[in-house]
Amino acid sequence: MNILALDVGGTAIKSALINNGEILKGDECLSEARLGGPRLVENIMKTIDSYSDYDVISISTTGQVDSEKGCIIYANENVPDYTGTKLSMIIKKKYNKPVFLENDVNAAAIGEGFYGAGKGEKNFLCLTYGTGIGGAIVFNGKIYKGSNGVAGEMGHMVTHINGLSCNCGHKGCYEQYASTTALLRNAMAYDNTLNNGYLIFSELEQGNKEIKDIVDNWIDEIIYGLVNLIHIFNPSCIILGGGIMKQKYIINSINEKILNKIMDSFQGIKIVPAQLGNNAGVYGMAAIAEQRLKK
Numbered sequence: 001m002n003i004l005a006l007d008v009g010g011t012a013i014k015s016a017l018i019n020n021g022e023i024l025k026g027d028e029c030l031s032e033a034r035l036g037g038p039r040l041v042e043n044i045m046k047t048i049d050s051y052s053d054y055d056v057i058s059i060s061t062t063g064q065v066d067s068e069k070g071c072i073i074y075a076n077e078n079v080p081d082y083t084g085t086k087l088s089m090i091i092k093k094k095y096n097k098p099v100f101l102e103n104d105v106n107a108a109a110i111g112e113g114f115y116g117a118g119k120g121e122k123n124f125l126c127l128t129y130g131t132g133i134g135g136a137i138v139f140n141g142k143i144y145k146g147s148n149g150v151a152g153e154m155g156h157m158v159t160h161i162n163g164l165s166c167n168c169g170h171k172g173c174y175e176q177y178a179s180t181t182a183l184l185r186n187a188m189a190y191d192n193t194l195n196n197g198y199l200i201f202s203e204l205e206q207g208n209k210e211i212k213d214i215v216d217n218w219i220d221e222i223i224y225g226l227v228n229l230i231h232i233f234n235p236s237c238i239i240l241g242g243g244i245m246k247q248k249y250i251i252n253s254i255n256e257k258i259l260n261k262i263m264d265s266f267q268g269i270k271i272v273p274a275q276l277g278n279n280a281g282v283y284g285m286a287a288i289a290e291q292r293l294k295k
């Protein structure tokens, strides 16, 4: 079975024709999401038009998704007029093939679980560190969605009482302290030329003690959130994604420090970086299409 998998993001639409876990053909184009939902849907169709010989269309997208109804529950101002789009129905009508829809963070988690860092794991968590912190809970090989379909907002666990204001409308959320944005904010308060991760970690490698303290404090913030999640979910594995996690110093420090902070009965946890990078979403949509067709 050939699966046409699309990963629709705020910047790009990544696509791949996948058979049995192997990418036969792949492509990437600009999504132009900022021009709004209708333009984004047009670009999704242009992408599909450039493929032939597929049996199923499987799409991951930015925004909160109702995967049963195949529609976008909510998309923020980065994609105007996308909220409410009945994407599965529109695509099914035009191409007359089965269509599956999932949120992009969930798709990436399933991709890592089936083909990447979590291969063989059944109960694991996936957290992505970037502007904010996204999360997915995988339980028995499937995404756990909660009663409203929106579980896994790890970025909005409150880790600081009366802490920094968050764009969710509340205060003290995990992502205000442990996201890549938080690291940049703290590093730039010390030296405003340190405006990306590579510069920060090259300063650290050159022995800058102040920067090392800033990075170590930020890693402690990451760890506190992970400790809470480990004690709640008892996962066998946690996968950490996002460009910043390519810095080995982070994963190594987390693994070194975290064992002293979790209860003995929770030992054995594996904390690993994501492996599939940009391809996690399309691999995940291939796995999700296979799962749902088996139903």
Ligand SMILES: [Zn+2]
Pocket (backbone or CB within 6 Å): 155, 156, 166, 167, 168, 169, 170, 171, 173
């Ligand atoms: Zn929040």
